Amino acid sequence: MTNTQHLKTDVLVVGGGTAGTMAAIKAKQANPEAEVLILEKANIRRSGAIAMGMDGVNTAVIPGNSTPEQYVREITIANDGILNQQAVYQTGKLGYEVIQELDSWGVKFQKDTYGNYDLKQVHRVGKYVLPMPEGKDLKKILARQVKKHKAKVTNRVMATRVIVKDGRAIGAVGFDVRNGDFVVIQAKAVVLCTGACGRLGLPESGYLYGTYENPTNAGDGYSMAYHAGAELTNIECFQINPLIKDYNGPACAYVASPFGAYTANAEGHRFVNCDYWSGQMMLEVWKELNSGKGPIQLKMTHLDEDTIAEIETILWSNERPSRERFHQSRGENYRTHGVEMHISEIGLCSGHSASGVWVNEKAETTIPGLYAAGDMASVPHNYMIGAFVFGRLAGTNAMEYVEGIEHLEPDTDWLAAEKERIYKPMQNPDGVPHTQVEYKLRRIVNDYLQPPKNTHKMDIALNKFINYHDTLDLMGARDPHELMRCMEVHFIRDCAEMAARASLYRKESRWGLYHYRIDYPEKNNEEWFCHVNLKKENDNMTLFKRPVEPYIVDVNLAEEYDVKVTAN
Amino acid sequence: MALTNQRVDVPVIVDESKCLEKCHACIEVCPLDVLVKNPETGKAYMKYDECWFCLPCEKECPTNAITVQIPFLLR
Ligand SMILES: Cc1cc2nc3c(=O)[nH]c(=O)nc-3n(C[C@H](O)[C@H](O)[C@H](O)COP(=O)(O)OP(=O)(O)OC[C@H]3O[C@@H](n4cnc5c(N)ncnc54)[C@H](O)[C@@H]3O)c2cc1C
Ligand code: SF4
Ligand code: SF4
Numbered sequence: 001m002t003n004t005q006h007l008k009t010d011v012l013v014v015g016g017g018t019a020g021t022m023a024a025i026k027a028k029q030a031n032p033e034a035e036v037l038i039l040e041k042a043n044i045r046r047s048g049a050i051a052m053g054m055d056g057v058n059t060a061v062i063p064g065n066s067t068p069e070q071y072v073r074e075i076t077i078a079n080d081g082i083l084n085q086q087a088v089y090q091t092g093k094l095g096y097e098v099i100q101e102l103d104s105w106g107v108k109f110q111k112d113t114y115g116n117y118d119l120k121q122v123h124r125v126g127k128y129v130l131p132m133p134e135g136k137d138l139k140k141i142l143a144r145q146v147k148k149h150k151a152k153v154t155n156r157v158m159a160t161r162v163i164v165k166d167g168r169a170i171g172a173v174g175f176d177v178r179n180g181d182f183v184v185i186q187a188k189a190v191v192l193c194t195g196a197c198g199r200l201g202l203p204e205s206g207y208l209y210g211t212y213e214n215p216t217n218a219g220d221g222y223s224m225a226y227h228a229g230a231e232l233t234n235i236e237c238f239q240i241n242p243l244i245k246d247y248n249g250p251a252c253a254y255v256a257s258p259f260g261a262y263t264a265n266a267e268g269h270r271f272v273n274c275d276y277w278s279g280q281m282m283l284e285v286w287k288e289l290n291s292g293k294g295p296i297q298l299k300m301t302h303l304d305e306d307t308i309a310e311i312e313t314i315l316w317s318n319e320r321p322s323r324e325r326f327h328q329s330r331g332e333n334y335r336t337h338g339v340e341m342h343i344s345e346i347g348l349c350s351g352h353s354a355s356g357v358w359v360n361e362k363a364e365t366t367i368p369g370l371y372a373a374g375d376m377a378s379v380p381h382n383y384m385i386g387a388f389v390f391g392r393l394a395g396t397n398a399m400e401y402v403e404g405i406e407h408l409e410p411d412t413d414w415l416a417a418e419k420e421r422i423y424k425p426m427q428n429p430d431g432v433p434h435t436q437v438e439y440k441l442r443r444i445v446n447d448y449l450q451p452p453k454n455t456h457k458m459d460i461a462l463n464k465f466i467n468y469h470d471t472l473d474l475m476g477a478r479d480p481h482e483l484m485r486c487m488e489v490h491f492i493r494d495c496a497e498m499a500a501r502a503s504l505y506r507k508e509s510r511w512g513l514y515h516y517r518i519d520y521p522e523k524n525n526e527e528w529f530c531h532v533n534l535k536k537e538n539d540n541m542t543l544f545k546r547p548v549e550p551y552i553v554d555v556n557l558a559e560e561y562d563v564k565v566t567a568n
Numbered sequence: 569m570a571l572t573n574q575r576v577d578v579p580v581i582v583d584e585s586k587c588l589e590k591c592h593a594c595i596e597v598c599p600l601d602v603l604v605k606n607p608e609t610g611k612a613y614m615k616y617d618e619c620w621f622c623l624p625c626e627k628e629c630p631t632n633a634i635t636v637q638i639p640f641l642l643r
Contacts, residue, residue, distance in 0.1 A: 248642070320622070321623050
């Protein structure tokens with residue numbers, strides 16, 4: 001018999017990563033008397049994208065270096081005009097305060113000899129990259145602040161659905177991934193911060209967890225928001241990154257390029273003049289590889305010994321420290337070898353591109369009482385600081401919203417049905433292992449959705465994803481850990497269907513390689529200067545156009561985000 | 569359905585002579601929850617081959633008992 005745990009809180013934060021820990025802290029700061037609970041699938045001390053810290057802040061708007069308006073202009077052009085500028089403006093406006101607060105908690109950012117933040121230029125225009133050579137304990141510092149602010153934490157519980165009643169979010173359900181308990185949490189507001197969908201495409205290595213994103217982030221929040229009835233947006237604007245081949249992690253050009261490293265083809269020639277990751281950059285990488293000038297590499301061999309040693313110190317202690325042993329085991333070295341790069345499999349992540357749950361500048365989704373922040377919330381190119389800023393907005397605004405709101409009792413039939421859905425694989429311990437079911441699903445994603453996109457292929461994909469419900473029913477789990485992986489495969493399937501439908505719907509090409517359609521190769525602003533949103537309506541996935549919100553910063557949209565090097 | 573147990577090379581190796589029976593540090597921090605204690609020996613081991621080669625387990629081990637290798641398919 002499965003045990004059931006009932007929990008109650010004012011604000012529930014699902015996912016205690018970058019955005020989630022900040023949301024909980026800010027909710028508590030807004031009202032220390034109210035209860036805040038973080039529900040975390042792993043352990044907040046070392047979970048999510050920043051489990052081992054970060055090399056640097058990618059989008060720091062620091063007075064004297066850039067302004068929020070310049071930042072909005074840069075992201076507007078990088079994201080081909082499709083964005084809610086008011087939301088992006090928040091990251092530009094509040095990022096500095098976030099950095100100062102993190103600094104006061106003991107997070108170390110690079111400073112020059114005068115004690116000023118030492119920003120680097122990686123973007124086309126403007127300095128936004130702030131190195132964090134000692135960033136590895138970021139998550140431990142955040143976990144300490146969560147405790148200090150007296151927010152509660154329940155680790156090792158995976159959420160599976162948001163509970164909705166009378167049109168508003170009233171809690172979440174999930175299960176303990178160690179003892180298998182069914183967990184029901186009643187809340188007055190729910191903040192989803194579960195990160196990217198990092199397990200959508202299959203890495204070329206064939207290893208299911210050899211992903212760029214932390215593989216715990218399987219698109220859980222995308223799927224949960226969808227089933228709650230919230231709108232999602234820009235899903236067709238995939239996440240595709242230039243990564244270390246096989247290792248499938250960042251090389252990392254943002255660290256190395258301010259030191260003089262650059263992306264080059266096999267002959268050592270530059271073919272992009274800007275290493276900032278964008279769909280336009282990825283399209284140039286794709287063209288270079290397909291022109292026979294590959295493999296491509298991050299080139300550092302021309303740098304002097306001291307510089308290389310400094311780059312190594314940063315890259316090998318933060319973010320993805322296992323880069324060191326990866327290179328060493330192959331007998332490769334930045335002094336003698338370029339770092340071979342490849343094009344990653346696809347994912348969904350607004351931290352890097354734009355796909356996510358639709359949110360406004362207050363981190364509100366389209367469902368009252370439901371907030372979203374971080375990689376799963378669509379605020380284009382938001383990265384780590386954007387996750388902190390939107391975590392802060394979500395926490396503060398959710399706390400304001402719960403004032404005067406009462407808990408609602410979840411519907412018992414609905415709870416029973418969800419419980420049955422979750423535990424089904426446990427009834428069938430000899431069913432098909434999640435590994436095989438997941439491998440096949442993600443292989444189909446690669447075969448039919450990896451750009452360049454083609455209508456016929458995507459039609460096949462969509463059909464396969466719809467029919468995959470039957471395959472999911474074959475899955476078996478022998479313990480709660482395997483059950484967690486099974487439920488993740490459900491989330492991945494939902495994301496795959498969204499990715500196929502949204503890509504088919506937008507009949508033009510945009511965002512470079514992210515949405516490059518062979519049959520509609522041109523950008524068509526007349527018909528498609530809009531968001532493509534989707535939501536669940538009467539159990540169907542419905543797609544529709546949503547107008548781009550009025551701009552608050554003037555941008556010349558004729559300006560292309562052109563990163564191509566013409567003479568080489 | 570018929571199932572088979574396949575041999576796999578797992579990325580995480582624990583030096584049992586160094587692993588402390590009362591300690592759970594690596595098990596608590598692993599974001600993928602793939603490490604457990606062998607109930608018979610009290611030593612940690614990798615039960616599920618689902619590793620992000622992220623290293624918190626290795627960094628937080630008080631006795632340096634853990635070695636994380638790059639998973640074989642990527643190495
Ligand atoms: C390798 C890598 C390098 C990067 N480098 C940089 C950089 O140098 N600079 C920069 O600015 N940005 C960088 N980024 C981006 C930045 O790290 C992310 O945008 C940001 O950390 C995302 O925060 P988040 O809160 O959305 O996700 P995360 O911090 O990943 O948090 C998500 C949390 O949700 C939990 N969770 C997931 N599903 C569930 C569920 N069902 N139930 C309960 N909990 C759940 C996870 O365990 C995790 O704790 C990088 C990202 C990666 C992956
Ligand atoms: S390297 Fe990371 S994922 Fe692998 S066992 Fe250690 S903590 Fe877990
Ligand atoms: S952290 Fe080290 S000592 Fe502790 S259980 Fe793990 S391997 Fe053993």
